Every structure is written in structure tokens, then in C-alpha cells.
Amino acid sequence: MSKNISLKMSLQVPLLPAMFLSLVLVVLALAGVTHAQHRATAVDFSASLGNLLPCLTRPANSSHIFYGVMFDAGSTGTRIHVYTFIQKNPEELPVLDNEVFHSIKPGLSAYADMPEMGGYTVSELLKVAKNTVPRLEWKRTPLVLKATAGLRLLPPEKAKALLEEVQDVFDESPFYVPDDSVSIMNGTSEGILAWVTVNFLTGHLHAESGKTVGILDLGGGSTQITFLPKSKKTIQSSPADYIARFDLFNSTYELYTHSYLGYGLMAARLAALGALGAEGLEWRVFRSSCLPKKFKDDWSFGGLTYKVSGIVDGYAGYKLCYQEMLKVVKGVIHQPYELKDTSIFYAFSYYYDRAVDAGLIDGTQGGTLEVRDFKKSAKEVCNKMSKYRSVSPFLCMDMTYITCLLKDGFGFKENTVLQLTKKVNNVETSWALGATFNHFHNLKIH
Template sequence: MLKRPGRGSSDSLSDKLYKHRSLLLLVSVPLLLLTMVFYVMPSQTPIQIHSSKTSYAVIFDAGSSGSRVHVFCFDHNLNLLPIGKDLELFLQTKPGLSSYASNPRSAALSLSDLLHKAEAAVPKDLRPFTPVRVGATAGLRALGVDASNRILQAVRDLLKQSSSLSSQPDAVTVIDGTQEGSFQWVTINYLLGNLGKEYSDTVGVVDLGGGSVQMAYAISEADAAKAPKLSDGEDIYVRKMSLKGTNYNLYVHSYLHYGLLAARAEILKVSEDSGNPCILEGYNGSYNYGGESFKASSSGSSIDGCRRVATKALKVNEDTCTHMKCTFGGVWNGGGGDGQRNLFVASFFFDRAAEAGFVNAKEPVAKVHPGDFEEAAKRACQTKLEDAKSTYPHVDKDNLPYLCMDLVYQYTLLVDGFGIDPWQEITLVKKVKYNNALVEAAWPLGSAIEAVSSLN
């Protein structure tokens, strides 16, 4: 028997909508909100997707001898990506910021061309998200607080007015020596693929700049626990670092006044106003550094005489060591160990070795011994200034009078200062091979890794 249709079956559509109005409202409001979100998202999506794949960093190394800019590009795993045909953009100019002590604006403008070229290497949509750092090193440290602060503020103003890169006020600063040394250690071990390994599988680094020299190497927990306690205001000896899931105790110390250019002044101070045995015979002039002028005339260059003067300048024989083991000037040496077994020596060490002719300047890496610097020094110290240009055609004329001094100092620093055996093999490094490309072995890459990591 058929049932008669009920009255509800004849409800109109409008009646049904009215009857279920609460349910419809509950469903439609979230849908409306989702629609609005998707409508707004497209304008932001390209930047979010792009920046999650690649990140850039622009790092200025404002050293005492010149200013250099490095531009790096990383993928999301912090692997370097090419910029054009190379794995970094690297440009430089001379002189350094410290040469403009009395003219901060000119100091800042000396970076202008480097800044524009570096910015052009970064995709336009990523520039607001790309950190730019300016790390001034020993040259500005030597100027004093007032002069260096005026220069740094002029550089901050330049970045703010002339660049769309992401610049924070504290990203333009004089980096302390321990930062410089630790960044250099990170750079070289990153490029060698050592980060994430045991500390004993990393390499130690000595970086000889113009105004300061840094030593850095990973040490054991036991040696880190023995680190001397320093007074307030002094750099700590051990920096704790966590890199690629591995914790490191990094011994690092920076010796201000003992970079290659600053050490010349220290060596000339020893002889005061008399002739100096480290100056090539035939030269009589003056040496300007850090706003001071020093008499630089030869007393007849002699490797033995120069060694005595260099050792005195380094304060090697002064009984100022209050720790178990010291380098020079009473500085704790970190205890030695496996992290120092393989030593990579950078910057002016490579440059002078190439100019003196005992390594190939076209090769980025060379295996040598500290004793090779002494052998090269013997030859240089016997050369008169008038013959030096033809004997050493690749040495800048301003550096020629000091070639004996530089080579003797480098040998003395390694052997007497740092206690390295004269015939221990060390690696002179200019660039490091990374993914079939060559990358500058300098601290800015370590700074870039930290800058990009802090964004994530």
C-alpha cells in the first residue's frame, strides 16, 4: 500500500534554507575566511618559496691593507651555490678604511663601488632579505675608539642610504680577534668538509693579517677545562661552537700588533733610531703605520741580526708565562693536541712565499715547512736593494726593503712564537677546492654561514 506523502516533502527550497540556516552559517563562515586567505597569499608566495631555496650574504672584510667584499649563495642545507661561474663574488680595493682616519666620509665612499657590484649579484627580490655585514679588523682597532667609531657610522649611513640590502647597525663593527680567528677556522673546515666530524679530524688555522695574527684549533674537553681564567675585558681562550650537529671547543687567540704590517713597526721599535739589520742594504727611509712614522734604514741586512731583533719584538724570551704552556708574550697555547696536528696557514704567509719564489702563486695550496721561510730569508737578507727588483720581480716596490724582515718574522713567529717544529709540514692556503671550484680561504665565509644560519 502506498504511503501518502507528508507535508514536509512539499517544503520549498527557501523553507529548507531557512530551516537549516544555523548549519549553513557554521559551514560558510570558515569557507569565506579560507577564500580570503588564499586571495591574499599569492603576493607573498614567490618570496617565501624563493627564499626557502636560496639565501645570500654579503660580507665586507675591512682589513688594514685594503677592503674586500665577498658575496655567497647557499641552498637550504647551507651548501654553497654558484654565483655566475664561481662559488662566490670576490672584489677588493686599496687602501683600507684605516687610511682615512681623518675623513670618515671618504672611508665609507671607498666601499661604494664594491657595494654596488655586490648588490647587483643578488636577485632583486632577495635583496631586502640578504644580510650585509662589514667587519673591520686590526687596522681600525689600532686607530682608537673615537676615530674608528666615526668611520663605522659613516659606513652605516652609506648602507642605509645607498643599498636595499638588509643592514643592521650592529652588523657594521670592529670584529674582535677571536671572532676573526673562529670565522677563519669555520671557513677552512667547512670547505674541507670537516664540520660535523670529531675535533681530531679538523685542521688548525694560523691567519696572518696586516694588523694581527690569529691561531685557532679545536681542543679536547680536558684541555678546554684547563683554560686559564682571564680578567674582565680580555678575550676568552675557548669558544663553544655547535656546527652540523657537533659541539666543538675552539681554542682561539688573536695577537694585536703582530700582523705582518704591524710587526714591522714592532721590529723597528727595537732598533729605535739606529739602523736595522732586517732592512735591505741600500735603503734609508721611514715606515708609516697606525698614524706613526718609524725610522727604517739598513745597518747591513743580516739574517742572524734580524732573527735577534724579531725574537725580541715577539717577546719570546721574556719570562711572562704564568700557565703550563705558552706561545709568546705570556699567552696560553691551548695545550696542543690532534686539532693542531694538521695546520693550515693563510693570508700573508702565502703571499710572501709566492713572492719569494718557493711556492707557485698560481696554485691555491702548497705544502711547505716553516724552515722554507728561513731558507728564503737567507737569500733575501743577502740581497741589496738595487738588485732586489730584478731578483724579486713580483714584490711590490714598497715592500721590497722589508722582504728580509717579513720572511724572518714569519719563520720566527711559527717556530719561536707558536712552537712549531721547523720541519713539520704545514699547508699554505690561498683558496680551497670545494665542489670542483676554488673558494677564498678567508674568514668572511664563516661570518656568512653564521649570518644565514641566524635567519632560519
Template sequence: MLMNLLSFLTASIFSSSYAIPVAGPDHGTLVSRSSSCWKAIQARSIGSVASYTDRCSTSFDKTKPIVEYVLIVDAGSSGSRIHIYKFNHCKESPELESEIFDSTTPGLSSYAKDPEAAAKSLDELLDVAAKNVPEELHACTPIAVKATAGLRLLGDKESQAIIDAVQCRLEKSCPFALVKDNGVEVLDGKSEGVYGWITVNYLRDSLAVNASDITAATFDLGGASTQIVFQPQNGMVVADVAEKYLLTINGRNFELYQHSYLGYGLNEARKAIFHQTIQDATAMDETIDVHELETITSPCIPPGQNQSVRLQVDGNTKEYHFVGKEKPCAHECREITDEILHKNMICAVAPCAFDGIYQPSFQESFPKGDLYLFSAFYYRTKQLHLPAPFATGILHQFEENICAADYSQYPPELAKELSKDSQYCLDLNYISSLLERGYGIPKSRKVYATQELKGIELGWTLGAALPLLEHHDCKIEKVGP
């Protein structure tokens, strides 16, 4: 299936001519930004807005304000974050000037039985936005709430109830311009991955007309899902399946490979690993009753450490207590993390990466170019102070040491931190398995595991914000000089 979700970017994000519809508080007649309505807003606020950037004193295009803000709420499985993006129009193309973000926990999916509480949980994030966006720009600052894998896992009925509650609350009490139609939605995995790819390559200046043909590949690891997106090289093409994604930006056509693996995010992978550990234990001793089992030895827990996990097994939910083995078994943990990738699943369209999903050989289709890992890939490796970039194979030595509870060669502060983190052995093994065994990245291939690029946080949110500079309505309370 061919997708062209962002084809409108061809003549928008990097173009100097566009019209933005503006709506009144009663959702009345839409008018373009070049109308007297928008000019009135500009005239009313130009004195104060001009002081909000030191990049220029006038807009490149007189129909555009000097400064614009875009708000994106990332409603993830573990919590919600608001990203406050500030753009200026000093040049022909909009320039991202700064980003501010804040977060709250738990995520919207934690309020499955109370949609109203889910909606109210975003109030503190809106307060942060209200303090950081000039008041005179509130009415024309677009806001969108995009829920990711956490709500996808809830089911249609419960997730839609939360979506409806959030939309209702924002329409009634939010001072910002809620994007119409898809202002509050569950972001599908394809869009999440591609938006992340756009973010990285936009910040690398790889999407400009005269940019190099080599773009970066991106890998995202969230709590519930993981995404891969790259542009095949050497004339290789993506098969005509759901993983093929056609994208047009600034007159350039990009044929991407993308896939979002729901259930393979770090939180879900941990559950799968513990489930597999229980399954392996009962397979070794058929006399064990899984419902009476409470303490299980795990090769993914370092010696002397333990981890309590609440799991649903055979329809019953209870707390299981996992303890480390007396002798180090990093290779046994790796066997489990490899196993949960289901490399032996039926592959309908070859070649497949894992879980029976089609993917061109990564090494053959992307032999050169930068690889960016973000989200949990970064958060679970940053303590190790790895070089930038680093070869993925370097993680194996850390796995051997950490899974053996051998912290002697690490600085005291890091050793103390690792000794208290009973899931670090598991997480590193899963990350290695996912990158090498799953996605097919050679151990010698170097990657960037980073949280930001040019001072801007990586992820899908910036990629989702860019189109909103072009396509949003204004909530106008009063128009006048």
C-alpha cells in the same frame, strides 16, 4: 671565560628546518620565511632565480629559495673588501656555490677625521655587489660590515664615529638587507680567529656529523693582528682562561684554543722591528740623539737597499732612513724579530707562547693534523713557489740568501722582484719567528700557506657569512604576485 658565540649553528647551518624573520622598509612586523610574504617573493622571482644555478631546479626545502646570496665587507687595516657568497639549497645543507670579491683602498681607519668619507669609500663595493646579485634578490640579501684590527687601534671614540657613519649610510642608501644589531661593527679578535677556523674546516668537510675527529689548525696574519685557533688532541684540555672557546656545530662540541694578538700583524710588526733597530743603535752609542738621527743601518735591510719609514719615537714623529749593512746579517735580523715577540714577558698562566699569553704546547697538543696559514702568511711567501705543504724550516735558506741580496739561484723574474722589495728580508724573518719562536711550530712541521681552498678564499669572512643564511631580515619594498 667560556664562549659559545655560534651555538645557534647546532640546528641551523647544517639543518633543514629554520625560520627567518622578514622586515618591511619601515622596520615593521617581522614574518617568517614560510609566511605568505616570503612565498610572494619566491613566486615573483622563482622563474629568474631558478636559472642562477645549474645544480638543481627546485629547493630541497620548499620554504627556502633555490639560491641565496650573503655579502660580507671585510674592513681591514689596509683596505676594504667585499665578499659576495652564493649558496644554493639543492640539498639538505646549504652548499657554497661561488664567491666573488673586490677591494678598495685605503681602509676605514685612514678616515679617522672624516667618518662620512669612510662611509662613502664603500660605495664602489656596493656597486660591485649590485651588479653580481640578481636585482630581485637584493631586498633579501643580508649584508654585514665587519671592521678588524685597524679600527681596533684607532680608539673607541673615532672608531665608533666611523661605525655610526657607515651604518647610517647603508640604512639610507643600500638596497640590501643590513643585518640588525651587529650589521656594522668592530669584529673582536676572538671572533675573527674562530670564523677563520670555521671557514677552513667547513670547506674541508670537517664539521659534518660523521667527519673525522681531527680538524685543521688555522693561523691568520693581517696588517695589525695575528690569530691562532686549534682543537687540542690526545685528551688535552684548554685552561679556563679567555683563550678557551666552546663551539657547538651540528650537534658536535668543539673545545678550541684561540688568541688574537693585536699589534703583531705584519704592518705593526714592521714598525716594532724598526723601533727596536733604533733602540739598539742608541743603546750601542749613548751620544746619539734619537731626535737628530736620520739614517740607521739595519740588518733587516739587504745590502745596497734602503727603506724610509715614518715613525713616532719619544713623542716625535719623523721619517727615518734605514739602509742595509755591508755584510749580510740574517741572524742579526732574526734576533730582532725574535726580540719583539717578548718571550720573556711574565706568564700568569703557564705555559705561554709569547707576549705573556697562555697557550698549550703546540707540538704536544696538536701533534698531527693540517696547518693552514693565510692572509699575509700566503702573500709574503707565494713568490717563492714553495711546495704544498712545506716545512717551515725551508724559509731559513731563503732568509740567508735574500738578506744577503744574493739572488743568483733564483729565476731572473723572481730575482728582479726580490731586489726591489727592501722589506722581504724583514718579513720572512718575522714570519719564521712568529711561527717557530712564537707559536711553537717545529721547523720540520709542514704547513699549507694558501689563499684558497676548493676555489674559495680563506679567511674569516665565510665563517661569518654562514650564520646569516639563518638570521637576517629582508628589506621589502613591495610584496605582490
């Protein structure tokens, strides 16, 4: 069954700053949607922002500034976003004035057997919020943590223990802790929110041409693809739970979207090495032709440490590495009926990071690439591993996986354009901003 999301909207909203409220409308509608939920979600706005947060006695001229703290608990790190908003008039929409960002590694999932340490890392990051938000505003500032693929991959009891530790840290903090302030966000919401964010920020949701851009997100534990199909056959030929339908700006959007848990970059390394679910990690060595022949080291992910190495007496290089990666994605990643040559996709996270490592784009400005550029770079990196070993001994494996995922996984054409970026109009493409607004509005979700 497809996911039906109905958003009641009658506002004629300009691009800035009203884009933030539009994100809220979608995010809040998505917040409770999972693959098992198929009923329409109606969103009813019944209060203004100023009346929702805890009431404090405050000078009149300071009521225009408010704050929000959002934790992104990913598989490879935990990040804190501290947002400062300005609302000049209760009848106007707020403007994002500033963002303070900080991150630490590893992610919460690395503390699966030491949940108290996971809680400690969050408490350390909370110092950033205390140093950013004025003391008088602490009790009015919502504090929220959303975990993603790292915790989704853990056994439920271990994920629960980590979340409980975080909840204890939050409850002991001086900030405002809303209901459901600590939770695991489903991958579908990640993908849809990123699509709406980017298309809103780039103005595509208002464009008369009706053209939109797709999004690709590659995390450590999962990867997402979301785009607006141009052909009904794409919708008809796709699994039912890959389609999400919602109304926005008097238009109905039917998106192709899916999150592949276990196919993020780090999880793909494990799969290629044959280390998924393996035992005897203290003595076993996992080898790959994607690694330099003389390379041998310990590598940690998800709270476990693996001994990995190249194949000393074997062959290495792009062709052999590609065969290893093909086994990871073949028969698992669904290929949509259409991925037009003219479609433009925005690619984030490890797509961006590895393109920087390989010298394909500028680390500050980002850039535009075609799928074939990843393939060309993967060949160069894999056939000259010694040259790139100082950057990362895993660069050949990672670039080859990205190439394989795009071509043989999703089925992109080699000339599909990818826009590699971290921000659009100086706004993070992360879901974190929209999730922050989630806790600023008193919504009735049915």
C-alpha cells in the same frame, strides 16, 4: 674563564652543501662572544630562510636565487664579497653558486682622520654589488660590514667615526640593511670561524679518526692561532681566555685559540723599527738591519707615514734581523704545551702571500711547506737582499718575522707541516661567508 658555546643541532648533515649551515651555527653562536662573556650561548632556529628577508612580489621561479653582500674591512684593505646562493627547495639547505670579489687599498683605518673618505671607498665598492645583484633583488639582499684589527687598533672615537660614515653609506644604499650591519668583529671569532671552516671543508669534523687541522692567520694588524688540543695539559696550562668550548655534531670541542692584536705583519714592522707610538714622524728616520743598506723610503700604515731605511754604515742580514724580530715576540706570544710534530696547520693571508713572494709556493695553487722552509728562505732573502729588493724591500723583515713568530713565538717544531692555501674546495677560507649567513637566519641568542 673559558668561553662556552652550546649549539643545538640534531641534523645529520652531509659535507656539501650542508657545510654552510653548520658554519652558520658556529658563527652565530660566536657573534656575541667576547673575552668578557662566559655564559653559555643557546641558539634556537625558528624560521626558514625564505621567510626572513623582506617580502617582495617576485616570480615563483626566481625565489630559488638570493644574494648576500659582505664587506671585510681589514687593516691593509677593504674587500667586498658578493655571494649568489641557490635554494631549490625550502626544506633544503642553500648552495653557494658564485662569489664576486673585489678589494681596494688602503684599509679603512688609513682614513682615521678623514672618515668621510673611508665612507667613500665603501660606496665605490658598492658599485660591484649593484653590478652583480639584479636590481629587483636589491631590497632583499643583506648588506653587512665587519671590521677587524685595523679598526681595533684605532682610538675608539676614530673607529666610531669611520663606522658611522659607513653606516650612512649603507643607509643610503638600495640594499637591505640589517640591525648591527656595521661593526668590529673580535679576533677570537675570526680564529674559531676559520678553524671550523677549514675542518668542515676538508671533512675533518666528520672523520672517524677524530684528527683535525689547526689554522694560522697572519693579517696586517693581528695574528690568530686555533687548534684542537690532544692533551689536557695544554688546556690546563693555558690562560683561561685562550680556551673556547662548544658543541657541534654531538661532539664537544675545546679549542685553543687566541688573537694577538698588534702582532700582524705590518704592526710587527712598526715594532721592529721602534716606530710604535713614536712622535716627530715628519723628520725621524727608522732604521733596521732587516732592510737593504741603501734603501730609504716612506712607508704608510694605519693612516700614518714613516720614513724608513737600512743601516748604511752598519751590518745587515739574517742573524741581526732575527735578533730584532725576537725582541718583538719574546715574552708576548704564548707557547702551547703541545704542538705535535704530526699536526698539520693551514696558514692564510700574509703567510701565503710572503711564501709566494719568496718563491716557496705557486701563487695560484698554493702548496705544502714545513716551518724549516720559511727559515731557510728567510736566510736566503736576507743574505741576498739586492736580489729580492725588486719583489719587496721588506721581504727579509717579513720572512724573518714569520720564522721567528712560528719558532720562538708559538714554539712550532721545524718539521711542522703548513698547508698554504686561499681556498678549500673552491670556497674561500675567509670568515666572510659564515658572517653572511649570520644575517640570513633569525636566531635567538641568549
